[in-house]
Amino acid sequence: MANKVILGISAFYHDSAAAIISNGEIIAAAQEDRFTRVKHTAEFPTNAVQYCLREAGYTIDELDAVVFYDKPILKFERLLETYYAFAPKGLRQFLTSIPVWLREKMFLKKLLRDGLSDIQKYDKKKLKLYFPEHHLSHAASAFYPSPFEEAAILTIDGVGEWATASICIGKGNSIKKIKELRFPHSVGLLYSAFTYFLGFRVNSGEYKLMGLAPYGNPHAERTQKYVDLIKEHIVHIKDDGSIWLNQDYFNYATGLKMVDDQKWEKLFGFPKAIPDGDLDQKHCDLAHAIQQVTEEIILLMAKEAVAVTGSSNLCLAGGVALNCVANGKLIKEEFIDNLFIQPAAGDAGGALGGAQIVHYMYFGNERTVDSENDSMKGTYLGPYFSEKEVLQSLKRYKAVYEKVEPFESLAKKTADLLKNGNVVGWFQGRMEWGPRALGNRSILADARNEEMQKKLNLKIKYREGFRPFAPSVLAEDCNDYFEMDVPSPYMLLISDVQKSRRNDLPEGYHDMDLWTKLYFKRSDVPSITHLDFSARVQTVHEETNPRYWKLLKAFKELTGYSVLVNTSFNVRGEPIVCTPADAYKCFMRTEMDYLVVNDYILKKTDQPDWENKEKWMETFKKD
Incomplete structure (x- = not known):
């Protein structure tokens, strides 16, 4: 088939980014915050798109497709159904958020077209826009650059449209979803809840929680007590790695905070940590406990992914795939022969995955695999300066x-x-x-x-x-x-x-x-x-x-x-x-x-x- 040039975009939540591929080759990719100097910016990635077009040598009119990394209409459906299910709880938040959704997210095509218009003039009638599902974009970002002809694909994050985790099978140029975990039950949101309770910022402080965990005493009675409390009151873990979160302890579905502070204080015996406040051993032990629980869940999910797909090659993506401690333990497991993790595993990586989905699954292009090396070019995909x-x-x-x-x-x-x-x-x-x-x-x-x-x-x-x-x-x-x-x-x-x-x-x-x-x-x-x-x-x-x-x-x-x-x-x-x-x-x-x-x-x-x-x-x- 003729060469296809595809631009992928992620934006409007956090970690806005753009990526461009030509004939399946990854040409350039960058996060918008590197240009604007506003960390984790959600704004339309104007600078990142400009850079990708410049690096690839194409205008917008020369693109075969522009791909957004998820389906906003499904997110809107989830928002409505969630508020309905929890009503009358969360009414104030509902009345605040719905006008924003109607103004911005429901008219996403216009936002994207306008954002591209700010970069350069183009023929809007010729522009082809695509909207794959969020977790499919994650899955594609991990599988297509991997050195595997066939692989199990596990994606885990906070939430996409409805899915919070998914298991897919990748073969050649196609990806098929096998099963998924759905909102409000989410490993990513569980980990973010503890990020919040220990005084760090949600969506950026999770790696601090991971860094604090080793300071916990794994042999202490208190640490094991915290593990038991988490499993008894907050999360029920099933044999296949799927989880059920007790919404009595959380506020993220309908409120403005992650958790019910008073219930968590009563459960663990101390108040929410103050940002930049003093941390002592109890905070470290709780960080160790949730890291241990998270590793257990990820391990079970990975086992299930290998079991249901029949492949011992495993690809990972989604924000939780940045949990290096869990990854280090996964690679030692005998049921996994080979592991590939998308280095831009969070939402930014969805820009690349979305572009790859359209290249391989919509346009039907063949995929060439190098069994020795991935195709990420070491992730050195951003600007160079002469x-x-x-x-x-x-x-x-x-x-x-x-x-x-x-x-x-x-x-x-x-x-x-x-x-x-x-x-x-x-x-x-x-x-x-x-x-x-x-x-x-x-x-x-x-x-x-x-x-x-x-x-x-x-x-x-x-x-x-x-x-x-x-x-x-x-x-x-x-x-x-x-x-x-x-x-x-x-x-x-x-x-x-x-x-x-x-x-x-x-x-x-x-x-x-x-x-x-x-x-x-x-x-x-x-x-x-x-x-x-x-x-x-x-x-x-x-x-x-x-x-x-x-x-x-x-x-x-x-x-x-x-x-x-x-x-x-x-x-x-x-x-x-x-x-x-x-x-x-x-x-x-x-x-x-x-x-x-x-x-x-x-x-x-x-x-x-x-x-x-x-x-x-x-x-x-x-x-």
């Missing part, structure tokens, strides 16, 4: 810089800076797609430095001190550091640090307070070793990111270690940097020591004075 563009940005800020060539010299010099305890902003090539920085928009540091976690959290990222950091490691050396024998290029798997690298824990370690435990040196790579000796691993491959791979190689030659701390290039509440200007501003507003942009190195102490840092920190809402 030397000219970099220099324009640096000169605008009167920045002081040094060009270092060839790249081997740049890598060696950067490695030496890292070895000597410096924190380096690393800006290279095309921006990553998805929530993880994978070596192109990263802040890097020496994993051997036991003070580095504290320094990075408090002086660079300006975030909670308990937050963990992830390692990047040369793919070929991964097993030297971690108990992992599979690639993890997208930082979506948790693995344990090798026992030979661990230090013995002192007596009574699990009974110590959070901060005492945090600052105990647990291994020879302490800045990436979590309290339970785990780490969220990124394996770096020469084929997909040769520059980052060469940096790690240079660091190994200097130190004998081929692992670095890799955290996203941003501060708390800010999206990951997109442009050289974003990178320079973030560099200057934090206590980073050096910035490397393409072939240029910038030293903090050489730069001109910058604006008041405290004033700038008010720019971004804390997430």
Whole structure:
């Protein structure tokens, strides 16, 4: 068949994004918040669409289809039926939300057409709009880029139209839905409820809850008590992984809050945590308990997916697929032979999945599979900036810089800076797609430095001190550091640090307070070793990111270690940097020591004075 060019869009809820494919190949993809600097923005992705069109070299009139990632009419149906089922509860919320739905969501075609019109003129009569179901878009985003000819597909999130989880079978170019879990019963909403109760922001703080969980004492009576209370009062788990949530404890179906605060306080014995308030052991133990329950549910769902499809290849997508701890346990299960997780597993990834559905299932194009590699191109699908563009940005800020060539010299010099305890902003090539920085928009540091976690959290990222950091490691050396024998290029798997690298824990370690435990040196790579000796691993491959791979190689030659701390290039509440200007501003507003942009190195102490840092920190809402 003739080449088809398809633009996918997700918008109007959170994590607006755009993706474009040509003849089945993923050309470009980006989230809107990287351009607007408003984290998790729900606005129409004007900038992301412009970028995708520019990168692919097409106008809107040249597109064969534009695809929105879900069916708003079904969401409206769910809204009406939910309010009817719970009436008269939630009447005030119903009266508030229905006019918004009628004005915006019910006339989505017009919103999309108008959004595209703001980008460029086009023939509206020629434009073909498609609206696949939300969970089908998730399923497609995981299966079509995977290296599998056939696979079980499991999608889990908060809620799409009606579905909150689904099991599908993917074969060749087609996907067939087998079963689904329906609203209001949702693993994603269950996890978000605990995110809310522990003082974090819903739809952005779930990863904080996951990061807090290892601070819980798995051996404590209280932790097990919390697990029992959750299962007895809040969620009933069935053998196939489907769940039933007791709506007496929740408000999300008809109210403005996730849970009934008073009932949760009575059940667990303490009030909802205050955002940015003090966290103590009971909060950690509750985080551990819900993480344990969530892992149990995901494991049962995965078993069911493999059982009903007959395939031991498993693809994952949906926001819950970003739960790296659960993923790390899944990959060890004998019933799974191969696992692929869409790196942009949340709603942003739906833009790509929607485009792929139309390409393969509507237009009927054949799918070519590389059994060795996925087709995500390492997720390096965002904008690239030339030397000219970099220099324009640096000169605008009167920045002081040094060009270092060839790249081997740049890598060696950067490695030496890292070895000597410096924190380096690393800006290279095309921006990553998805929530993880994978070596192109990263802040890097020496994993051997036991003070580095504290320094990075408090002086660079300006975030909670308990937050963990992830390692990047040369793919070929991964097993030297971690108990992992599979690639993890997208930082979506948790693995344990090798026992030979661990230090013995002192007596009574699990009974110590959070901060005492945090600052105990647990291994020879302490800045990436979590309290339970785990780490969220990124394996770096020469084929997909040769520059980052060469940096790690240079660091190994200097130190004998081929692992670095890799955290996203941003501060708390800010999206990951997109442009050289974003990178320079973030560099200057934090206590980073050096910035490397393409072939240029910038030293903090050489730069001109910058604006008041405290004033700038008010720019971004804390997430």
